[in-house]
Amino acid sequence: MGTIKIKNIHKHFGKFHALKGIDLTIHNGEFMTLLGPSGCGKTTFLRILAGLEDPSEGDITIDDKEIVCVSKHLSLPAAERNLNLVFQSYALWPHLTVFENVAFGLKIKKMPKETIKQKVQETLERLQIAHLSDRSPGELSGGQQQRVAIARAIVTEPKILLLDEPLSNLDAKLRIEMRSELKRLHHELKTTIVYVTHDQVEALTLSTRIAVFFEGKLVQVDTPQQLYKYPQDLRVAQFIGNPTVNCVEAKVNDEQMTISSPLSSFSYKTKIGLPTVTLATNPENIEIVHESVPGAIKAEVYSVLPAGSETYIQVKVPQTKTILSIKEMGEALYEIGSTVWIKTNIERLNIFDPGSNGKIDIQLRPVISGQIERTKIDLQLSKTFSIGTFS
Numbered sequence: 579m580g581t582i583k584i585k586n587i588h589k590h591f592g593k594f595h596a597l598k599g600i601d602l603t604i605h606n607g608e609f610m611t612l613l614g615p616s617g618c619g620k621t622t623f624l625r626i627l628a629g630l631e632d633p634s635e636g637d638i639t640i641d642d643k644e645i646v647c648v649s650k651h652l653s654l655p656a657a658e659r660n661l662n663l664v665f666q667s668y669a670l671w672p673h674l675t676v677f678e679n680v681a682f683g684l685k686i687k688k689m690p691k692e693t694i695k696q697k698v699q700e701t702l703e704r705l706q707i708a709h710l711s712d713r714s715p716g717e718l719s720g721g722q723q724q725r726v727a728i729a730r731a732i733v734t735e736p737k738i739l740l741l742d743e744p745l746s747n748l749d750a751k752l753r754i755e756m757r758s759e760l761k762r763l764h765h766e767l768k769t770t771i772v773y774v775t776h777d778q779v780e781a782l783t784l785s786t787r788i789a790v791f792f793e794g795k796l797v798q799v800d801t802p803q804q805l806y807k808y809p810q811d812l813r814v815a816q817f818i819g820n821p822t823v824n825c826v827e828a829k830v831n832d833e834q835m836t837i838s839s840p841l842s843s844f845s846y847k848t849k850i851g852l853p854t855v856t857l858a859t860n861p862e863n864i865e866i867v868h869e870s871v872p873g874a875i876k877a878e879v880y881s882v883l884p885a886g887s888e889t890y891i892q893v894k895v896p897q898t899k900t901i902l903s904i905k906e907m908g909e910a911l912y913e914i915g916s917t918v919w920i921k922t923n924i925e926r927l928n929i930f931d932p933g934s935n936g937k938i939d940i941q942l943r944p945v946i947s948g949q950i951e952r953t954k955i956d957l958q959l960s961k962t963f964s965i966g967t968f969s
């Protein structure tokens with residue numbers, strides 16, 4: 579078991595309010611990633627979980643056992659929390675061999691020699707480093723050292739594993755390799771993992787859920803799929819996705835219940851009460867079409883970036899100078915400067931209040947004019963939108 583319940587955690591460093599009331603439940607066996615830009619408070623939060631830092635306010639329980647309760651002046655020492663922490667810098671003991679590094683925690687627990695030998699051997703094999711058993715850390719590559727650090731953390735079978743940017747010192751190829759190793763390990767061990775990163779691809783690929791931090795606050799906790807498709811905050815939308823999400827300002831006409839933007843124009847059912855909103859959509863939700871079909875907008879190809887299995891295309895919407903990113907699978911051949919037509923899937927459009935960054939949940943109605951010059955246009959029929967004609 580390894581369920582962590584965190585209630586109303588605050589952390590002040592002098593006058594600086596680093597964590598501002600964090601509430602989060604991490605379920606047993608979850609791979610929970612703490613994601614956010616540099617300085618948002620992820621590491622501080624992890625250090626509080628680990629017992630390396632005390633919060634200024636709040637409670638933490640692990641499997642209903644209180645480990646932190648500031649009002650009762652309670653904070654269990656790190657060693658009594660049944661968790662292990664792996665740092666970004668592997669922090670291996672340089673004078674000990676790989677075997678001795680991994681065996682250390684078991685020796686402290688005074689396990690019999692034979693049991694230690696067997697457990698260490700099993701763990702080294704699991705991480706595919708058994709052949710390096712007699713080497714010292716100085717004789718290992720960065721990736722091998724990282725595996726030793728992880729082996730050392732899991733050999734004692736902690737309920738909870740805390741990982742602080744464990745892959746950030748590895749090169750791009752090794753990072754990808756280690757990502758799948760970590761995912762496989764989590765699947766096999768079923769340990770609760772709390773993982774800190776500022777790399778959104780790492781978060782999306784590894785996690786069962788992601789907790790996104792901004793400026794000391796938890797902004798959204800969701801599965802990677804939900805977070806990517808339905809960000810609840812504009813900052814989350816802008817942080818997740820590669821290439822980054824397309825954001826455009828759109829004018830709201832509450833009298834006519836219409837929103838017009840360089841991306842798409844449509845009507846809605848309930849008043850918004852704001853003069854402008856921000857529309858956000860991921861690059862794969864915009865399609866390049868080669869003629870002026872209903873709902874399409876004229877644009878000019880600005881750049882074409884082939885990336886092997888996919889192609890990133892940027893287009894400029896002439897009247898507005900807006901540049902949009904589009905992702906197409908496979909090889910896409912477009913001439914820079916040529917005219918294309920683009921069509922946005924409005925079902926995959928998220929709408930935000932640019933003031934608060936919060937998501938606006940409004941019921942959208944059909945595209946009323948796909949073109950910047952408003953011409954009479956037939957509306958598309960989709961399962962959620964009704965048919966009609968606007969002029």
Ligand SMILES: Nc1ncnc2c1ncn2[C@@H]1O[C@H](COP(=O)(O)OP(=O)(O)OP(=O)(O)O)[C@@H](O)[C@H]1O
Nearest residue numbers: 591594596614615616617618619620621622623776
């Ligand atoms: N001991 C400290 N004293 C004062 N301020 C601190 C201390 N530790 C952290 N901070 C501040 O608290 C904020 C959060 O820091 P933290 O290390 O948790 O951020 P982070 O999200 O992990 O960033 P990064 O990804 O760069 O590691 C930062 O503004 C940092 O400067």
